[in-house]
Amino acid sequence: MNGAVQASAGFPPSLRLIAGLTLAFANFMVILDLTIANVSIPSIAGGLGVTLEQGAWVITSYAVAEAICVPLTGWIAGRFGSVRTFLFSMAGFGLFSMLCGLSVSIEMLVICRIGQGIFGAFLMPMSQTLLLRVFPPEQQNIAMGMWAMTLLLGPALGPIIGGWLTDNWSWHWIFLINVPIAVLAAFAGAVLLRRVETDRQVLPIDIIGLVLLVVWVGCLQIILDIGRNHDWFSDPLIVALAITSAIAFLIFVVWELTEDHPVVDLRILRNRGLSVSLVVLSISFGAYFAGFVIIPQWQQAWLGYTATQAGFSSSFTAIGGLLTAPLVVMLMPRYDPRTLVSAGIVWLAMMGLTRTLWTSDSDFWTLSLPQFFLGLGMTFFMLPIINLTLSTVDEEEVASAAGLQSFMRTIATAFATSVSLTYWGDTQRAARSDIVAVLEPGAAGGSISRLGFSPDAVLQMFSNMVEAEATTLSVIHIFWTTSAILFIAAALIWLAPRPKRTGSMSMEH
Known part of the structure; x- marks a missing residue:
């Protein structure tokens, strides 16, 4: 916390509000993307010629990618610095948003949504961490209130914005709208946030734990997505995925409980x-x-x-x-x-x-x-x-x-x-x-x-x-x-x- 106090003391008071709004708006954009696609699933499914169940992959792929990557945030920020992580994540989120909007198949769209989820996972905690470094202790309640409001406003406005864009333009724009916002946020962050950058340090990463996490969560999600169309456990593929997920999960639990630097601290x-x-x-x-x-x-x-x-x-x-x-x-x-x-x-x-x-x-x-x-x-x-x-x-x-x-x-x-x-x-x-x-x-x-x-x-x-x-x-x-x-x-x-x-x-x- 001392480092955060020193960083905020060196931040010009006249720029704090602009920096705070930039960080809060970045978090709002990520939260918005959790719900903006919900009302557009029928349009996406119809436009790409897939079923509603397949269209739901647009939601689940984003959520699972985010879930897998959130535990890595601390290591990524420590290795590359909080501001660099924020700026790189913003650029990546904007890039994959553009690719989502240009998608011509459900496979391409799901892959690009995974990319969005990966970079969005880092944006949420990084925006929060940097707000604490921009604002002094006596103003941090205001900053956190600003950040918390995005958690409520995102789900509130996501369906409305998504529905309006889908009806009046097309479903592609629920993703393309992120691109100019990401560019502006990255530019403002690069100009304003350099002075609150954190030190970089070499930290070990739990590679085995991460691989096991990806395997068991990925296999589980594939089962949930295709199980109904494959008659669940009557299909050998579903059985194989279930066994793989179960084994990877059990090994993951044992490994994380004994690893010195676990990717998810289960202890x-x-x-x-x-x-x-x-x-x-x-x-x-x-x-x-x-x-x-x-x-x-x-x-x-x-x-x-x-x-x-x-x-x-x-x-x-x-x-x-x-x-x-x-x-x-x-x-x-x-x-x-x-x-x-x-x-x-x-x-x-x-x-x-x-x-x-x-x-x-x-x-x-x-x-x-x-x-x-x-x-x-x-x-x-x-x-x-x-x-x-x-x-x-x-x-x-x-x-x-x-x-x-x-x-x-x-x-x-x-x-x-x-x-x-x-x-x-x-x-x-x-x-x-x-x-x-x-x-x-x-x-x-x-x-x-x-x-x-x-x-x-x-x-x-x-x-x-x-x-x-x-x-x-x-x-x-x-x-x-x-x-x-x-x-x-x-x-x-x-x-x-x-x-x-x-x-x-x-x-x-």
Whole structure:
């Protein structure tokens, strides 16, 4: 911290705000890219001639690449310097954003999204670290508040911006829009941030641990992405990938627990508060994100929404979170964080149950208001559990705990995306079979035929109705399932001991 104080003392006060906005905006751009593609998946899938499940690779590839690379941030910054790492990452993020926008196949797009995820993983913690070096201690709360706001604004604006660009331009622009922003941020960073550069040092890297991490996470994600199309474990390829992932994971755990400089410090999991908090965070965030993935696709594919309309509907969750964030920050020092977390998760579960009342005839506000009320409780869950996770470990372990927290959150996102889409498809087919089994179209079909419709048109009309209702029933089934999972998570948080330190939140990534 002394080095950060000295660095901030040498930084011209007149330039701090500009530097702070540059760093916060860089983080905002990365967070935005986590959600900007969600409402555009149907357009991407249609434009590239692939299924919705294959289009979801655009989301999962970014998230997994980020998850793998976040633990390397400390080593990269120490080896090359924080400012150099930030500038190089910004340039790489801008380059791969341009390549994403120029993609002509799903394979190219997924590869370029992996590149975005790799460089984005370094941008988030580096923007945070450099903010602490730009601002003096008495102003760091303002700086961290500025940085934290990007975590809420990114998900709020991502669907809206993505939807508007997709409707009025094309899906390519959700990536190309990053290019001029990246150029400006890199230029401003090169001019302003050189004076707060950190020392470079040669640090060992856990090569074996990194390889094992890539293998088990990569194999797991491939299973989740292609398993449904390959009939899961009936396909030898899926079996081979599962065995490889399991073996690599077990070796990874053993290796990381015995390595002097592990890429992921698993030894901190001896702390029960951290372990329980990470489990609850992963389960709850995954259950929440499942709805975040499914709803826009359902609205566009079956309810006739444009990408912009679906984006506005999805953004209500983050808008609600922005409204309650100041209240949660005020309550955190006064109450047991487990109480706030448990109450927040129960609220998420209750809002999930309200969404089981949706029908294929529900209007925009019937679909959007529950998402707004969901957002009101989201900060009661997210902010205290981040504080709970970091406040239960020793001071020297906070950085490792924060990195592990980010890793678990992004893996939960990727897992939820793949599993929810598979579950949605399976339950939709089951619901369709149930509807067809009890459907008696004879009388209704005769009435429609007398209106001048051909027999083929009548059959197509019934088929479309059955598909729409079956899809809606499968969406409702997902919310029943995720609500049950959330209720379980709300109880699990009480397995964590009450933290000794409350009311303060480390802002390490």
